[in-house]
Amino acid sequence: MEILMSVVVGILFMVGTYLILTKSLLRIILGTGIISHGVHLLLLTMAGLKTGAPPLLGENAALYTDPLPQALILTAIVISFGVTGFFFVLAYRAYKELGTDDMDKLRGNDHE
Amino acid sequence: MNNLVVLPIVLPILTGIILIFFRNQIGLQRWISFISLLFLIGLAANIVQQVYVDGIQTLYLGGWLPPFGIVLVADMFASLLVLTTAIVALSCLWFSFRSIGIEREKHYYYPFFHFLIAGVSGSFLTGDIFNLFVFFEVMLISSYVLIVLGATKIQLRETLKYLLVNIVSSALFVASVAFLYAITGTLNMADLSVRVAEVGQTGLLNVVALLFLVVFGLKAGLFLYFWLPGSYSAPPTPVAALFAGLLTKVGIYAIFRTFTLIFYHQPGITHEVMAWMAAATMILGVIGAIAFSDVRQVLAFNVVAGVGFIIFGLAAFTTASFQGAIFYLIHDMIVKALLFLLGGAVIGIAGTSHLKKMGGLIKYHPSLGWMFFIAALALAGVPPLSGFIGKLLIVQGGLTAEFYWITGISLATSLLILYSIIKVFMHAFWGETKLSPKEEKGSEKGLLAPCAILVFLSFALGLGADYLYPYIEVAAETLMDPSIYIQAVLKE
Numbered sequence: 341m342e343i344l345m346s347v348v349v350g351i352l353f354m355v356g357t358y359l360i361l362t363k364s365l366l367r368i369i370l371g372t373g374i375i376s377h378g379v380h381l382l383l384l385t386m387a388g389l390k391t392g393a394p395p396l397l398g399e400n401a402a403l404y405t406d407p408l409p410q411a412l413i414l415t416a417i418v419i420s421f422g423v424t425g426f427f428f429v430l431a432y433r434a435y436k437e438l439g440t441d442d443m444d445k446l447r448g449n450d451h452e
Numbered sequence: 453m454n455n456l457v458v459l460p461i462v463l464p465i466l467t468g469i470i471l472i473f474f475r476n477q478i479g480l481q482r483w484i485s486f487i488s489l490l491f492l493i494g495l496a497a498n499i500v501q502q503v504y505v506d507g508i509q510t511l512y513l514g515g516w517l518p519p520f521g522i523v524l525v526a527d528m529f530a531s532l533l534v535l536t537t538a539i540v541a542l543s544c545l546w547f548s549f550r551s552i553g554i555e556r557e558k559h560y561y562y563p564f565f566h567f568l569i570a571g572v573s574g575s576f577l578t579g580d581i582f583n584l585f586v587f588f589e590v591m592l593i594s595s596y597v598l599i600v601l602g603a604t605k606i607q608l609r610e611t612l613k614y615l616l617v618n619i620v621s622s623a624l625f626v627a628s629v630a631f632l633y634a635i636t637g638t639l640n641m642a643d644l645s646v647r648v649a650e651v652g653q654t655g656l657l658n659v660v661a662l663l664f665l666v667v668f669g670l671k672a673g674l675f676l677y678f679w680l681p682g683s684y685s686a687p688p689t690p691v692a693a694l695f696a697g698l699l700t701k702v703g704i705y706a707i708f709r710t711f712t713l714i715f716y717h718q719p720g721i722t723h724e725v726m727a728w729m730a731a732a733t734m735i736l737g738v739i740g741a742i743a744f745s746d747v748r749q750v751l752a753f754n755v756v757a758g759v760g761f762i763i764f765g766l767a768a769f770t771t772a773s774f775q776g777a778i779f780y781l782i783h784d785m786i787v788k789a790l791l792f793l794l795g796g797a798v799i800g801i802a803g804t805s806h807l808k809k810m811g812g813l814i815k816y817h818p819s820l821g822w823m824f825f826i827a828a829l830a831l832a833g834v835p836p837l838s839g840f841i842g843k844l845l846i847v848q849g850g851l852t853a854e855f856y857w858i859t860g861i862s863l864a865t866s867l868l869i870l871y872s873i874i875k876v877f878m879h880a881f882w883g884e885t886k887l888s889p890k891e892e893k894g895s896e897k898g899l900l901a902p903c904a905i906l907v908f909l910s911f912a913l914g915l916g917a918d919y920l921y922p923y924i925e926v927a928a929e930t931l932m933d934p935s936i937y938i939q940a941v942l943k944e
Contacts, residue, residue, distance in 0.1 A: 360620070365612070372619045379623045379630070386634035409633070412582055416626050419589045420619075426596060427615055434608040446609050 345385040352378030365431050365441040369424065376420040380413045454509040456502070457524045459495050460534050460573040463488060468566035478557050482549055485562045489542045492569070496535035503528050504923060508930070508940035510579070518942050519643040525579035525941055528927035529778060533576050533705060536782050539909065540697040540789045541569050546902035547793050548690040551800065556601050556688070564601070568594035568694070575702045579941055581632070582639045584706065585625050588671070592618050595699060599687045610686035617679040621670035628663040635660065642941035645713050645934050653717035661715035661722050665707065665729075672703025674763050675729040677756045681740065684755065685748035685805075689796025692748070696755050697789030701781060704762055708777075711766065712931040719769050727767035731858045733760030734865040741872035745807040747795050750876055754791070754831065757869055758784045761862055764855075765846040773849020774928040779920075780842030783913060787830050787839065790906040791873070794824045797903070798880050803893030807876060812885030820896050821881040823907050828877055830910045832870035838913035 352374055359371025392403025435441050467488040474480050503509055503526055511524040526534075545565065552561060571591025578584050596618075600611040633639060635656060636647040648657060666676070673680045680700070684692050707726075715722055737757030741750050762784065765777025797820060802810035814821035826837070833839035843866065850859035913920065930936050 360616070368616060372616065372623075375620065375623050376626075379626045382627055383630040383633075386630040388634075408639075412626075412629075412633075415582075415586060419586070419622075423589075423593065423596075423615075423619060423622075426593070427619070430596075430600060430608070430611060430615065433603060434612055437603065437605055437608055443612075446612065 341389055342385055345381060345389070349378050349382045349385065352381065363443045365435070365443060368443070369427050369431060372427065373420070373424055376416070376424075380416055380420075383409055383413050383416070454502070454511055454526075456495070456499055457509050457511040457526045457577060458513070460492060460499070460538075460577065461524075461570050463492055463495065464566040464570040464573065468563040468570070471563045471566065472560065475558060475560070478554060481557065481562045485545055485566065486542075488566070489538060489545060489569075492538040493535065493542065496531065496538045499526050499531045500528070500535055500923065503531050504926060508937065510941055519638055519640045522583050523579040523640060523642075523941055524577050525642075525937070526577055527930045527937060527940070528923060529708070529931060530576040530705075532778070532782060532923060532927060533701070533785075534573050536785045537569065537572050537576070537698055539905070540785055541565075541694065543793065543902035543905045544690045544694045544697070544789060546905075547693070547796075547899060550898035551689055551796065553602075553688075559601060561598070561601060564594045564597045565694075568598060568698075572698050572702055576705060579641050580639055581641055581644065581710075582629055584709075585622070585629060588625070588702070588706075589622065591699070591702060592622070595695065598691045599683065599695070601691075602688065607686045610682045613679055614683040617670065621667055624663065624670075625667045628660055628667055631656075631660045631663065640941070641709065641713055642938045645938055646942070648714055649717065653715060657715070658718060658721055661711070661718075662725065664710050664715070665722065665726065668703050668706045668710070669729065670703075671700070672707060672763075673700045673733075673756050673759050674703070674707070674726075675733050675736075675760075677733065677737070677759070680756055681749055681752040684752040685746070689793060689800070693789045693792035693796065696751070696792045697785045700755060700759055701785055704759060704781060707763065708766055708931065712774075713934050713937060716934065723767045723769055726763060727855055727858055730760040730764040730767055731861050733757070733763070734861055735760075738865045738868045738872065742868060742875075745879075747799055747805045747807060747876055747880070750807075750872055751788075751791055751795050754869060754873065755788055757865055758788060761843075761846065761865070764858060764862055765842075765849060767858075768846070768849040768853040768855055770849040770852050771928055771932050772845050772852060774931050775924050776842050776845025776847075776849055778842075778924050778927050778931075779913075779917075780839070780846060783830070783838040783842050783910070786906050786909050786913070787827060790827045790903060790910070791824075791831065793899070793903050793906070794820065794827060795876070797896055797899045798824070800899075801892050801896060802880070802887065807879040810880050810886065811883035812881070812887075814881040815885045816889055816892075817881075817896055819900060821877075823900070823903055824877055824881065826907055826910070828870070828873040830914075831873055832866055836911070836914050838910045838917075840914060841917045 356371045356375030359367045387409035393401030395404040395407045509526045513522045574587035670676045737753050740753030762777050762781050765773045799805045830837035830839050833843040
């Protein structure tokens with residue numbers, strides 16, 4: 341299972357990197373979203389997949405699952421959700437003001 | 453347990469929330485912001501003194517004991533930086549009153565200013581590596597808003613890049629935390645230090661350490677600074693000054709914390725890499741500073757060169773170089789903010805940021821000119837001012853650690869930095885006066901007082917170094933000997 345998850349994480353990173361390297365702004369944003377999904381899965385996998393009972397008081401089991409990674413992932417998801425939302429709004433505004441979503445045309449150091 | 457430790461985070465957040473309710477009362481917003489920052493300075497000074505007298509102060513959030521819960525730790529290094537942050541923030545805030553413009557003030561400039569301060573203080577004070585990530589994000593999200601607020605074309609364009617770089621580096625940050633958690637099974641920095649020492653910093657942990665170096669290097673502009681000059685020249689002056697004074701410094705702090713507390717066992721690998729990255733940063737930064745003839749670009753590249761210098765102090769890994777790096781870090785926060793503020797005032801008056809188009813400002817603006825000159829000398833490290841002692845100690849530490857080449861590079865860099873900044877001074881203030889007082893695009897009214905605070909501090913740090921030195925000594929000692937930190941947090 342861990343091997344499968346690692347492969348999935350690798351594919352997500354690959355797709356995300358490819359998308360970020362494209363010119364279109366919308367694809368770049370989708371790329372950041374996919375990379376952050378990859379990172380969250382990585383965090384889940386690295387901390388160990390399900391190995392025992394839920395960590396609840398009163399439940400008698402030899403092994404408990406570590407609940408911490410889920411808490412961390414939840415935090416990371418909330419943050420990446422907020423940032424992605426901001427990125428979309430920013431991209432829309434930038435598209436309206438600058439008239440392009442092509443990153444090639446957004447380079448340059450000339451000052452207005 | 454000391455509840456005072458959490459206040460530098462809670463106070464700005466509360467202030468920010470309160471300010472949201474007074475959107476249209478600009479005067480009130482200014483007063484509340486100003487008073488809140490004055491309180492913050494008092495608080496931070498109080499914490500510094502307590503740490504000096506009683507040792508490291510900690511707070512277990514929610515009452516959860518250390519390896520399990522989140523812990524806030526105020527050691528001398530962190531609390532000195534919180535104090536400097538508060539002072540730099542106060543002068544940037546004061547500068548904003550006259551220069552930021554009413555539209556930005558109405559659109560929640562001050563609330564986000566305070567949220568940014570909360571993020572910066574939180575990053576300094578936290579003792580948990582995942583919590584460090586969260587405070588980084590608090591700081592970064594506020595910075596995204598501040599950098600784009602006003603939405604001019606150049607701001608929108610540069611924010612897109614700034615946002616993308618930071619999202620990618622944050623993703624890498626979480627990934628490296630995941631690897632670290634898989635190997636050690638803990639997130640508390642003191643506990644991490646203990647466990648890494650137990651298992652030994654071998655192959656896999658070295659990889660994780662270098663991954664952290666890349667992540668924090670991106671945030672601090674250490675070698676991976678390609679995003680910095682563009683982003684720092686886009687926003688209005690007080691925001692740029694705040695970024696130059698605080699944001700990269702948080703990255704530098706994170707490098708210091710992880711590589712003195714957790715990954716300090718293999719300096720032959722990690723610190724060697726760091727030293728050469730620092731050398732490359734200094735060289736490339738100073739080349740940029742000399743090559744450009746735009747005030748904002750010159751100043752932004754100066755930030756880059758400064759980062760290299762401080763990290764070299766860490767890489768040399770001796771007590772003297774640590775003391776020097778801490779001293780220089782504090783000096784750099786003050787002087788970089790000062791230079792950005794003064795540069796902004798110059799641009800405001802001349803109406804252009806291009807050096808060749810301005811000149812002779814000293815005729816009508818003598819005090820601005822003299823302040824700029826003093827700031828330039830402080831930056832280069834001319835003796836009575838604050839940069840000198842830090843540079844002296846770093847060079848001394850570098851020579852002790854037998855980094856002869858890089859020490860040479862750092863000295864040459866200082867000289868070229870002086871050249872680049874004096875070039876700005878000569879073009880802007882000397883020569884033929886191009887604008888009569890009537891033709892000037894802006895005025896310096898109300899802008900000089902906040903700069904004067906920082907000029908005074910630069911003098912005070914240089915002349916009063918004897919009084920500051922015991923505090924620096926304590927801070928460097930804690931960094932040099934991780935067991936002091938571990939003892940204070942875990943109380944074994």
